[in-house]
Amino acid sequence: xxxxxxxxxxxxxxxxxxxxxxxxxxxxxxxxxxxxxxxxxxxxxxxxxxxxxxxxxxxxxxxxxxxxxxxxxxxxxxxxxxxxxxxxxxxxxxxxxxxxxxxxxxxxxxxxxxxxxxxxxxxxxxxxxxxxx
Numbered sequence: 463x464x465x466x467x468x469x470x471x472x473x474x475x476x477x478x479x480x481x482x483x484x485x486x487x488x489x490x491x492x493x494x495x496x497x498x499x500x501x502x503x504x505x506x507x508x509x510x511x512x513x514x515x516x517x518x519x520x521x522x523x524x525x526x527x528x529x530x531x532x533x534x535x536x537x538x539x540x541x542x543x544x545x546x547x548x549x550x551x552x553x554x555x556x557x558x559x560x561x562x563x564x565x566x567x568x569x570x571x572x573x574x575x576x577x578x579x580x581x582x583x584x585x586x587x588x589x590x591x592x593x594x595x
Contacts, residue, residue, distance in 0.1 A: 466524075466525050470515075483500070511531075
């Protein structure tokens with residue numbers, strides 16, 4: 463019984479610790495860009511809770527409660543990271559040499575710059591990159 467309760471508690475602590483660690487380290491690029499770590503922690507927590515359910519003889523409800531919580535976090539975290547937070551596909555893609563539509567974006571100093579301002583005056587190279595810096 464004590465082993466089962468400790469395994470269930472350890473599973474919950476690992477799952478909640480993963481959430482807290484991810485929230486505290488969100489500004490670190492390697493953590494923010496690779497959230498698979500906390501999903502793996504949720505999987506470990508779920509495995510520990512399942513082991514607690516298997517080992518429980520009496521008073522199984524704490525182990526089942528831990529299994530339900532960690533399973534919910536595992537499924538929710540996996541769905542969010544691998545389905546919900548995906549970068550959406552672009553509806554249209556330009557081909558090489560094709561004229562892009564006009565747009566206005568801020569430059570490095572924050573001033574608006576329009577593509578139409580440069581058409582026919584000088585060559586324009588468009589570079590799109592995704593970053594968090």
